[in-house]
Amino acid sequence: MSANTVLLDFSLDPARIIDEVSRKDIVRLCKEGLEKYLTGLKISYDMLTADGYLCILNEASSGTIVTIRFFEQGLITINVEYYRKDGDEPKISFEQTRELENGLVQTLKFNHGQSLPPLQRGPLTRFFPTADERVIEYDIDRVLYDKRSEFQKIQIVHSKSLGNMLVLDELQNIAEADLIYTETLMRRGIEDYAGKEICILGGGDGALLFELLKEKPKHVVMLEIDEMVMQACNKYMSSICGDVLEKRKDESFEIIVDDCMRYLHKFSKEGRTFDYVFGDLTDIPISDTPTGEIWDFIRTILQSSFKVLKPDGKFMTHGNGVSCPESLKMYEEQLAKLEPKVSYTKCTAFVPSFMEEWVFYQVQREDTNATASV
Amino acid sequence: MSANTVLLDFSLDPARIIDEVSRKDIVRLCKEGLEKYLTGLKISYDMLTADGYLCILNEASSGTIVTIRFFEQGLITINVEYYRKDGDEPKISFEQTRELENGLVQTLKFNHGQSLPPLQRGPLTRFFPTADERVIEYDIDRVLYDKRSEFQKIQIVHSKSLGNMLVLDELQNIAEADLIYTETLMRRGIEDYAGKEICILGGGDGALLFELLKEKPKHVVMLEIDEMVMQACNKYMSSICGDVLEKRKDESFEIIVDDCMRYLHKFSKEGRTFDYVFGDLTDIPISDTPTGEIWDFIRTILQSSFKVLKPDGKFMTHGNGVSCPESLKMYEEQLAKLEPKVSYTKCTAFVPSFMEEWVFYQVQREDTNATASV
Numbered sequence: 001m002s003a004n005t006v007l008l009d010f011s012l013d014p015a016r017i018i019d020e021v022s023r024k025d026i027v028r029l030c031k032e033g034l035e036k037y038l039t040g041l042k043i044s045y046d047m048l049t050a051d052g053y054l055c056i057l058n059e060a061s062s063g064t065i066v067t068i069r070f071f072e073q074g075l076i077t078i079n080v081e082y083y084r085k086d087g088d089e090p091k092i093s094f095e096q097t098r099e100l101e102n103g104l105v106q107t108l109k110f111n112h113g114q115s116l117p118p119l120q121r122g123p124l125t126r127f128f129p130t131a132d133e134r135v136i137e138y139d140i141d142r143v144l145y146d147k148r149s150e151f152q153k154i155q156i157v158h159s160k161s162l163g164n165m166l167v168l169d170e171l172q173n174i175a176e177a178d179l180i181y182t183e184t185l186m187r188r189g190i191e192d193y194a195g196k197e198i199c200i201l202g203g204g205d206g207a208l209l210f211e212l213l214k215e216k217p218k219h220v221v222m223l224e225i226d227e228m229v230m231q232a233c234n235k236y237m238s239s240i241c242g243d244v245l246e247k248r249k250d251e252s253f254e255i256i257v258d259d260c261m262r263y264l265h266k267f268s269k270e271g272r273t274f275d276y277v278f279g280d281l282t283d284i285p286i287s288d289t290p291t292g293e294i295w296d297f298i299r300t301i302l303q304s305s306f307k308v309l310k311p312d313g314k315f316m317t318h319g320n321g322v323s324c325p326e327s328l329k330m331y332e333e334q335l336a337k338l339e340p341k342v343s344y345t346k347c348t349a350f351v352p353s354f355m356e357e358w359v360f361y362q363v364q365r366e367d368t369n370a371t372a373s374v
Numbered sequence: 375m376s377a378n379t380v381l382l383d384f385s386l387d388p389a390r391i392i393d394e395v396s397r398k399d400i401v402r403l404c405k406e407g408l409e410k411y412l413t414g415l416k417i418s419y420d421m422l423t424a425d426g427y428l429c430i431l432n433e434a435s436s437g438t439i440v441t442i443r444f445f446e447q448g449l450i451t452i453n454v455e456y457y458r459k460d461g462d463e464p465k466i467s468f469e470q471t472r473e474l475e476n477g478l479v480q481t482l483k484f485n486h487g488q489s490l491p492p493l494q495r496g497p498l499t500r501f502f503p504t505a506d507e508r509v510i511e512y513d514i515d516r517v518l519y520d521k522r523s524e525f526q527k528i529q530i531v532h533s534k535s536l537g538n539m540l541v542l543d544e545l546q547n548i549a550e551a552d553l554i555y556t557e558t559l560m561r562r563g564i565e566d567y568a569g570k571e572i573c574i575l576g577g578g579d580g581a582l583l584f585e586l587l588k589e590k591p592k593h594v595v596m597l598e599i600d601e602m603v604m605q606a607c608n609k610y611m612s613s614i615c616g617d618v619l620e621k622r623k624d625e626s627f628e629i630i631v632d633d634c635m636r637y638l639h640k641f642s643k644e645g646r647t648f649d650y651v652f653g654d655l656t657d658i659p660i661s662d663t664p665t666g667e668i669w670d671f672i673r674t675i676l677q678s679s680f681k682v683l684k685p686d687g688k689f690m691t692h693g694n695g696v697s698c699p700e701s702l703k704m705y706e707e708q709l710a711k712l713e714p715k716v717s718y719t720k721c722t723a724f725v726p727s728f729m730e731e732w733v734f735y736q737v738q739r740e741d742t743n744a745t746a747s748v
Binding site: 001002003005007009011044045047049050051052054056058059060061062063065067069071073074075077079081083094098111112114115116117118119121122123125126127129130132133134135136137138139146160161170322323350352355356357 | 375376377379381383385418419421423424425426428430432433434435436437439441443445447448449451453455457468472485486488489490491493495496497499500501503504506507508509510511512513520534535544696697724726729730731
């Protein structure tokens with residue numbers, strides 16, 4: 001079940017003056033255009049607003065509501081909203097919406113028209129944002145898991161094209177189609193993990209751990225705070241995490257369910273060191289740090305990681321979408337503040353479930369060569 | 375300039391009865407939630423509808439309009455719409471919309487909430503559909519060309535991530551980032567075009583012709599009906615079409631501006647044959663054929679193409695998105711109806727400007743081997 005919202009908009013020549021007469025004409029023609037698809041539309045209400053005019057039309061028999069809005073800046077929006085039963089055809093298909101749009105543009109000599117496919121609103125979340133907050137409608141057809149843990153909202157949904165997808169706090173996290181994400185994060189084929197000691201911060205979906213173990217490292221320790229994420233992924237994402245979330249530990253790896261910061265301090269005190277530390281925390285790190293201090297938190301993670309990294313060790317992490325240069329720049333500014341100094345390389349990959357190109361960082365101490373030659 | 379439309383929706387337990395008292399409570403709490411971002415909201419109008427209730431709130435100072443809609447089937451939608459000047463911050467950011475959504479879900483014990491990034495409505499078309507009519511918002515930042523030819527509406531827009539993009543009749547056609555589209559259509563590295571004779575039906579963007587010429591064919595003839603598409607692409611898409619649309623003809627190729635059907639008949643009569651025919655027409659073929667007869671038209675194109683193909687020649691074309699199995703099946707049914715019988719192979723590629731996996735067909739006469747051995 002869903003409500004369908006059909007959106008059209010029109011741009012007018014800004015010099016064109018819409019007086020009451022021409023407004024009435026436009027409303028009448030919009031109404032006539034809509035009446036090809038909706039029967040017995042009546043104007044229920046209208047009003048002048050601070051920047052234009054609003055008119056409500058009602059298809060009495062069904063409850064379909066149309067709002068027509070005039071903005072004095074030269075825009076008209078039409079929103080049609082109605083309840084659509086599962087299996088019912090839409091009242092106005094996308095093709096019909098575009099016919100209506102083109103008809104009105106030509107009849108009313110608008111400069112430009114735009115129409116969107118009907119938006120489905122209801123219990124299935126179909127819309128997720130890109131990093132730069134554009135809307136993408138996914139082909140989600142069912143929800144497999146939907147619970148709130150102590151730390152976050154956890155959902156696993158099924159996408160026809162991406163397979164099962166983990167959604168944390170309403171943001172797409174990783175899907176079964178996202179092997180490229182893990183392979184780019186770990187730089188498969190470029191970095192050599194054989195015999196190495198590795199620490200993963202976060203990584204609760206298990207995909208990175210699963211792929212790293214194929215490279216025969218000496219040992220991997222994974223620090224994940226949210227037990228529920230691992231249980232959900234173990235059940236619904238096993239094509240990307242294998243049995244690592246089920247086993248939790250063997251001679252080559254160990255998953256510790258705890259705050260990664262606490263364990264980084266512990267490792268540091270014990271003098272335990274790693275060849276690689278992976279920052280695979282969610283984009284908005286799970287912590288009690290207020291949002292404003294998010295960059296301090298990120299820098300703290302980096303500092304603590306370098307305390308447990310061998311002198312030539314590497315910190316590997318994901319950045320953000322290439323569409324967010326400001327965010328990437330801020331991350332790089334944090335890197336520049338680190339002591340001892342670090343240098344970094346970056347690479348990108350198109351991540352299917354993000355529907356965009358993502359940036360990944362590889363960070364290393366700048367004095368690596370000097371230290372290595374000691 | 376744009377109108378911003380902010381959409382939220384909530385699902386309720388279907389057994390939960392919303393009487394007038396609880397409806398008033400919900401409206402009050404929605405209003406209070408919205409008043410964090412909008413000041414002086416007042417209820418201007420409300421009404422019972424055939425399937426629920428509608429309430430209009432108005433921020434008198436600015437003209438922001440909020441509609442709150444109750445559907446008796448267990449849905450509530452909230453739409454906020456206001457004019458936003460270029461450079462102005464949104465009145466409610468996506469983060470704030472989600473805060474509001476989560477707050478209301480928890481306070482009002484809704485089953486589920488969903489919110490969309492603010493939709494920008496105005497002279498820049500930012501929304502295009504996938505093959506299965508899901509909405510995708512593109513990072514379009516300017517329009518370079520916008521004209522209507524005798525055959526179609528032609529636009530070239532700029533996308534931050536995809537480069538310049540050709541849009542025909544409001545559908546994304548090809549972008550500068552789409553080399554993979556052309557390479558998959560022609561099966562670069564698999565088919566050998568050296569010394570071959572080739573005919574392109576359509577292909578007005580010039581990309582296929584440009585890439586084919588790099589493979590040293592004997593001759594390519596391209597039949598494109600729309601002169602204006604070629605002029606627009608020559609000007610704005612030269613990174614994908616090189617100088618072929620400027621030159622129009624040399625010893626290795628010729629572009630004929632005419633109806634491809636007319637020329638296929640002419641070639642057939644003259645006994646002119648090709649090693650490859652490419653069907654690179656737009657998805658909705660440009661013709662005076664009514665929509666209902668679209669499949670007849672597609673079959674006619676195929677039949678006419680096979681009349682000018684050498685016995686072992688190949689017809690190469692794009693199909694549709696993998697998300698549209700019914701459409702692909704119908705296309706394959708058309709192939710099955712052809713006489714003489716044909717066989718086909720298919721392959722897929724993720725096309726950046728389509729934002730989805732696309733299917734490409736390679737069609738050949740079934741009796742190829744028999745004929746070849748004569």
